[in-house]
Structures are given as C-alpha cells and as structure tokens.
Amino acid sequence: MVRYSKSRSRSVMTRTAACAIAGVMILAACGSDPAAPASTSGSGGSTAASVDGGGNTGGDTGGGKALVIARQMDVNSLDPSLAYCDTCQIYMTAVYETLIGLDSSDNQTLVPRLATKWEGNPAQTEFTFTLDPKAVFADGTKVTSADVKFSWERLKALQGSSSYLAGSIETIDTPDESTVVVTLNAPNSAFLAQVNSPYLGIINAKLAQANGATMDPATDTAETWFLSNSAGSGAFALKSYADGNELRLSRNDKFWGAVSEFPEVIIKETPSAVTQRQQLEQGAVDIAMQISADVASGLDSTDVTVTDVPSFNYVYLAISEKAVGGEALTPAVREAIRLALDYDNLVQVTAGGAGQSQASPIPNGFAGSADLPKPVQNIEKAKQLLADAGVTDITLDATFPSLNVYGIDFSTAMQQVQTDLKKVGINLELNPVEIAVWADKIGKDGIPVTMLYFAPDHTDSSQYVQYFSMAEGTQWQGWTKSDPNPEEATVLAQAFATQDATERASLYKQLGQMMIDDQVIIPIVNPDLFLASRSDITGMAYSACCNLDLSKLGRS
C-alpha cells in the first residue's frame, strides 16, 4: 500500500523484471555477475552492499555518531509477518534479511543475500534455494531452512496486509538444513521478485516461537513482543520503538556481513515536510526523504544534498459505480471524468511540476508501461459524453484519506480535481478523513470518488494487476464491487506462465490498456522523489525493492 521506491533509470526497470525472470533459470544472467565476488568473499549479499554502497560501510569503525532520519512513520506493526508500511520496508531491510537481494547500484541485478543460489523449474511452479552456511541471526544461531519455512508459512498464515506476497506458496520442503524447496499453487513468474520483497525476510523461528509466535492468527501473541524485540539476521537490531516518537536500531555487532559504521540508527517521527527540511538544514538530522517540491525549493545549503529522482510512486483517483451514491458513474461518465482533468496542471499543483502523468496503473518504467497513451484533457468530449449520458450537475461524495505522501498533499490534489470536474458539471463533496476511517468506509459502502497512492512491493508488474485490475478478487475489484473482468485474470495467468521478458512486457501492456478501459483507476501524478541528506552521508540510494538500505549508508 505505502511504498517509496525508485530506480535511477526508468528504462532499466523493464529490464530488471526481465532479469529477475531470467535469473530463474541461470543465476544473475543479466549485467555483471555479482554472485562471484559475493560468494568468494564469503559474506553473501552484504558484501555486495559494501561494494556498491559508497564503499564506506566496511569495517568496525567503532563508536561513530548515530544516524538520524526524519520521517513520518506509518508503522502498523513491527511483527515481520504483519508489518506493511513505508517505514516497515526500511526497518525490515535493516533488521531481517531476505534470501535474495537487489543490487542497488544498478537496481536490476538479483544478488545473493541469505541464499547463495536459487533456481526454478521451467514451469515456474517450484523454486529451490540454497542458504549461505555462514549466515547467523543476531543472537548467533545459524539461519536454517526451518527458519525460512517458518517465516514464510507464518507470513501466509497470519493474513496480514503483506500476506498476499506469500499467497502463491503451496508447500515448503526442507530436505536439509540449507536447502529450501518451495512449491507454488500456480505458475508464478514474479515469485523471485516477491522473495526479494523485504516482507519475505527471515525470522529466527526458535526465538520468535519462544515469545508467542505461531502459525495461527487466533493463537499468535508475538506481535507485542516484536514491538520491543527483533529476531533477524540483518545489520541492525531493534533497540526501542515509541509510537509517534521514534524508532531506534542498534548495530548488530555479530552481523555476518559488513558491520555498519553507525552504532545506532534513529528514525524520528517528523510528520511535517517543513520540519524535516528545517531539521536537516540545522544538522539535527542526517536524512529526510519526504520533502515536497515546494518545500525543497530554496533548500540550497552546501551542507545538504538534494537529489531529485524519478519514482514509481503515484497518486490516483478511483471511481466506483457500485458505491453508495455512485449510481451515476457509468463507464461513459467515468471516461468523462478522466477527460475532464487537466493533467499538466495537476502535476504543477500537486508536485510543484516535479513529476509526470501516467497512463495506466502500471507506473512509468515498469514492464508494460511503455507506449501506452498518457491521459489528455478534453473538456468538449467530456461534456459531450455527459450530455449523451444525460448527466448534468451531479454531486458525488469524495471521501479521501487525509494524507501527505511523496510530498503530495491529498487535500490540495482533491481540491484541484474538484475545480476541474466542476467545469463539466460534476460536483465533488470533499471529505478528508484518517486512513483507518477511510478504509472502513470504502470496505463497507464504497466511495464514489476517492484518492489513494501506491508504490511497489517488488519489481514485477504483476502486483499492479493483482491490486488494480477488475480481475476477481483484486483489492480494487473488491472495493468498487465491480463485476469481475475475467479477461484480465486470463491474461495475468498467461503472464505468470510466460518466461520471455519481451512477451511478458507486451502482455502487461495489454493489461495496462485493459485497466485504462475499466475506467476505474485514474493515475493523477507520478511524482519525483527528493532524496535529501547531509552532505557527509554516503551511500544514499533507493532500492527498488526496499526503499532505503541502512546497511549501505556511511559518513565521510
């Protein structure tokens, strides 16, 4: 639901997914071969981290200064099987390790992390991972196949928001301590990308079980324990968490990879982008990543480095005919809404011009996004469509979550949408509410016109179809109570079973067009991301899977 992520180069992303798939057959078939240095140096994925992370993370530099990050935290839980938020991505990556990592220097190569190698069968229904024998948890115990089995089965069983990532797992076999064999319930060309997602990080099973973790949401009591303890093998361990105040990580000195130079990392709750900027300017914090274009302008201190990078995040409108009060929203009327919006102006107003519009729910840069027509305003046609539909001067409920994500203030964005739609005779009644209240409403009555945001959970385009299409059982099919579109499900299954990257990209393009034709999701803006840090911080880079990898940061 809530993701920052980025790639330095958009066109690369399309290849990333392709490589991910190619990697099923032959490890690291694309780009340079990161497996070689990793396995020879003997510390797996983390060595790759020190190689590309600015070269400053290696070694025990001892009592350095703590790293401070200003962030609006959206932590829903720190239980690795239940956590699902932007901040959770950073936390999970720092504290729990996945089997496969993503090389953040090019954001395209899958690299070993806990697993030294992996392979899938041609049908993409069975995957085998070999664990690094040197990998240990923070308490010194070895990472074994049983831990992997426990972690993934618990993720699926607890039915948290991130459980869908393990949804395709049928059985997990552990023939020996370092081998994991996963059997899927259907072909899944996105599985390795999903394994790369931070939510599939590995938990110390014994430790977690000793503190109440089970496979059943009804009996599991570990969530509270996880609020003040962690059970991972990553470069950091949880020190303390105070809701609405701060999250503190301490360095894992027993880390089996390159130990961080920061003895402590503090993520400080800082809701306002303005405060984030001020504290960064004053040197009170080292990193701030939720600064909007408006707030970033004028930030030109030599002590601060701001990089403006394209992102995969976007904010969208969702229109629902079946929602209470949305009866007038027939496909033609929904198309009229899409045509009534001034997209260039929306990018100006919402993102200060630092961003772009987006054709389909598959964001710019992902496989299948190329060559789809960007939306264009056409008021005349919109009015014509409305006139033909006999719709004049209607008023619609527009409840939306009162959020400020990726530098975009939803209230500002919705007011601009309201202004645009008023010109064609559609009136919106804006009603900003907290996300919990919003979700309650959309789950029950539905909402005729609303706004939400999305950033990838991993590098495969399939997630967008699984979330935004009207195929049966997707999030938005459920929320809008739309009639299922079986065609989308068919094409998605086809994509899952397709190994050739180009072919899959064209299938996703087809799916993108189908989602446009659904006229349910209208992407508003795909904003750039402002990576702001003190100038002495090294290794600032976004990982397409994991947001910010703390283990790669250093201070010069």
Place this chain on the structure above:
Amino acid sequence: MSTISLPVAATRRRRIRPPWLRGPALVGVIVLSLWVLVAITLPLWTPFDPLEPVAARLQGPSWSHLMGTDALGRDVFVRTLYGARISLPVAAIVIISSVIVGTVVGAAAGFFGGWIDAVLMRLVDITMAFPPILLAMAITASLGPGIRNALIAMALVWWPIYARLLRAQVIAVRQREFVESAQAIGAGRWLILRRYILPMSYTPVLVNGTMDFGQVVLLTASLSFIGLGARPPSSEWGAMITEGATNFYQWWIAASPGLAILLVVMAFNFVGDALRDTFDVKEQGR
C-alpha cells in the same frame, strides 16, 4: 406588584451606556460591526471567487492579491474575508443554542428544585468536568468530522455553563421579596417564572454569552485545525491555517486567517470586558 421590579431594571439600564461606548469596547464594537458588514455584503464587491484559482500558485502579497495566493492559486485575502461567513454564524448558532438550552435547563432546575434540580445539575457537573476541547473532539470524531458536526459538538459542550449560571440567579431571585409577594397574591408558577424571575436572571448569561463568542470562534478554528472541523475547499480560518502549515515558507497563507481570528477574538474580549465591568458579573471557569 410589578412596580417593585421596575426601579431595578431601570437603574441597570441607565448605567449601561457610558462604558459600552468608550475606549476599547468602542473599538471592539466597531471592529465587529465591520466584520459583520463584510461578511454580509462580501459577494457583492469582492473581485475573486474564494474557491476558484485566480492566479499563479504560492504568490507573495501584491497589490492585485493583498495576501498572496495559496497552493491552488486562490486569493488568500478574499478567502480570509469569506471565512467570516463561516466562523461568525457558527459561533452565533453555538452561543444562541447553548444559551437557550442552558436557560431552559437552568430555569427548570433553579425554579423547581428537588430531584429535577439534582438530576439536571449532575448532568451539568459531568459535562463541565471535561475540558471543552477534549469532549468536543470526542463528539466530533464520533459523529464524523465536518463543520456541522463540530457545531453540534460545541453546542453540546457549551450549554451547561449557562444552565449553572441561570440556576444560581433564579435561586437568588426566587428568594426576593417581590416573588413571595406575587406568590402570596396567587400568581401562577409559570407567570412568576416568566414575568418576574427570568427578566431578573438572564443578565449574567447574556454577558457571559458575549464573552464566550470569541472563545467559540477559537474553538471552531481549533477543531478545523486538527482536522475535525470544516472540510476543503472551505475557507474556514482554522482550515486555512492548516493549509498554511503545509506551505510554511509561504507565511502569508497562515498569517491572513491567523490575524483574522486574533482581530475577532480580541474585539469580543474588549466588548465582553466592558460588559462584565458594567454588570459586575463574575467570570466563569472556561
């Protein structure tokens, strides 16, 4: 019998005038009259629509846009003036409905006494046991955010103070000689209450009501500021300040509604002070 009450009322009225129209109170009255005038006549003469973008976004103050423009390019000054069309009526409705409810409850409690008094006053005690903003927040959150629900919440929170005030007055007046005389000659209870007791009792309620006006304006803005009050694109002052907080470096967006609140509340405080001095009414714990 009515002659007994006459001199009292007459002397009071005579004393009203001077402090009313002197010094700060006069300033307050003038400022408030201007705000009311502006609020009523606004649509007739403002050049801009408060809800429509009229210029480039986030422009600083200039002659064409006195307080600059906001994130959508709307005129901040015009929006601020339009804000008076929300804040003032809302405060008026809250105060008037609270005074009415408070008067009825207070009069009933004070006049009838006994168990009616006990029950009503316990309700008053309990409601008054909460800091107003906390209870108003809880009620607004429960009813769902919005200016209408915020108004309901504030009225629910505000009436008990007037009930308590009026009850105290009624009890004091009830024991006065002329009431006993009226009873002696067989006047009905309602008649006594209406004709003799209430006219002698409501002054403190009215004075406090005026003084509270500014506080309700503040509370309305506060509820909007924390996201429970007015909805966008409303130019309610608290909501505007929230937008100003998002665009912190464009100081004019928050400065304009902030100054408006300050002006209105200060004016009410000036007038309220003068009224209180005039009628020698004790301040109540708000």
Place this chain on the structure above:
Amino acid sequence: MKRYLIRRIAVMPLLLLGIATLVFAVSRLTPADPLVSIVGERNLNNPDVVNAAKARWGLDDSVPVQYATYMKNLVRGEMGTSFSTRKPVFDDLIDRLPATLELTFTALIGGTAIGIGLGIVAARKRNKLIDHVARFFALIGSSLPAFWSGLLLLYVLYARLGWLPGPGRLEPRSAPPGRITGFYTIDSLLHGNMSLFVQAATHLILPAAVLGWGVIGIVTRLVRASLLDELSMEYVRVGRAMGLRERTVVNTHALRNALLPTITIVAFTFAFLLTGAVLTETVFSWPGVGSYAVDASRNLDFPAIIGVTILGGVAFLITNLITDVAYAFADPRIRLS
C-alpha cells in the same frame, strides 16, 4: 470543613462514573467502526480475519455488554488496548503524561509569575501607558490561536533566526534520560547530565511560551482587577491617610488579599492549558497526551479517545477539588456550601 471535604470526595466516584458513561456514550455515536486499523485494509474483505479480529477486540458484543465489560475493566484501572498503538491505553497515557505535565507546569508557573507581575504593575499604574501596554499584551495572549502563534514563532525564531530549537522534546540525536519522573529536565539533572538538561530546557521554551502567553492573559486580568478592588477598600485608604508609604500599603496589605483569588487560577487555567496543550503539542510534535488525543480522535481509536477524555475529566475534577479546598483554607471567610 471536614464534612465539606468528605462530601466533596464522596461525590467523586459518582462523578467519575458519570464521566466514563458519558464518554462511552459519545464514542458509540459513530457510524464508522475501527476494524480497519486492526486488520489492515487489504483484509477487510476477508471474513475469517475480520471475525477473528472482532472476537479478539470484543467488537462483536452488543453495546450494553461492551459497556459492562468496559466499566468492569475501568474499575480495575484497565482502559483497553489502543487500536493504533496496540498497547494498553493506560500504559500509553502513563508514557505520555510526563511530557504534557512538564510542558503545562512550565507554562503555568512561568505564565502565572509573569501574569502576577504584569497585573501588579498594571494596577499600580492604572490608566497609565504601562497599564494599557500590559493589558494589551495580556489580551493578545488570550485571543491568539495557539496553533497559529506556535507556527509563527517556529518560523521566526527557529527556521529564520535559529535562536531556539525546533519541535520535539530533545534534539533528534539525543536519547532521553533514564526515566525517573519522566520530566526530561528533572531526570537529566538527577542523572547529572547538564548538557541534556540545557537541551530539554531550551526545547521547552517555545511551546511553553505559546501556552504560557494565554496564562499570562488570564492571570494579569485577574490580579489587576482584584488588586484594584483591594486598593479601593477602606483599610487601604486608612493606611494611606495614616501616612503609610504607598509601597507598604500595596505590598503588605492589599497584595496579600488580592492574590488570594489567584489560587483559583490554577483550576481556572487548567481547562485552558489542556486545550492549549492539545494544539501546542500538535504544532510542536510534542509526544504528550494532547497529541495522543488528536491522533486518537482522527483514527476513531475508541479506547484511546475514552481513556484520554476520562483522564482529562479526572484531572479537571481533582484540580477543582484541590483549589476549592486550598481556597477555603487560605481564606476562612469563604463559606463552603
């Protein structure tokens, strides 16, 4: 006196019950239910998860049963578990209360001291320029919306000039002192950490000033009025006529009597302070009860809303009781009835 005290205390449980009931009733007015914050939005369509969560949080009981459960727990000091923090509300409140108390006490003490000073000056120089200036300053304090003045002061004194530290109780980099009282200023002193004390104290200045300005407004007005009352009394005129120095008259006689009513200020300003704390904490990212209340009401976090409102009510009740009793002790002329 003793009987009065006993009666006041005896009514407390009844009032508390009323408070809890009223808040519970209020929180059940809502059309929305808080399931989502528990199960996560993706699972709202999954009946298994929804039912499990309902059972676990007691949301599937009827309202009377929920009320009975709630009251039973409340008597035991349990306020339920916050939907958003997933910790017992009682623990949350205990965690956050010191932050609010530290802020409000600072504002109350500072505001009262300055307010008394201004009130005395204003009364002694009645209708002189300094009187008008003092009263005007005080009046601004009680007319300012705290959320705006806080923003303004932050903009000027922190962002522009850099004279004072920004939001929060400490620099983000600093770790709080080990908890003894929960007041960072006191705890840092107890731990002998001077630099941390300076940090905690300087972080208090801006929010306490915003909050305290309103206190100044209230106190100045009250002190000035009651001192003027006293100065018009017979004994003052007699004292002056007898040739006592003005300072002696004012300081030793009139002032002592005039300050008596200011005892009631504590109760009087308490509601004001709590209101202010809600807004000030929001502006200054102060992790206290006020910002907790705001988060709770935005999230429809029922247990938290109930808990925090009850805390406010209870605190208000106790303050009222203490001031009434203190006032009665200080001034035997007051008949307690």
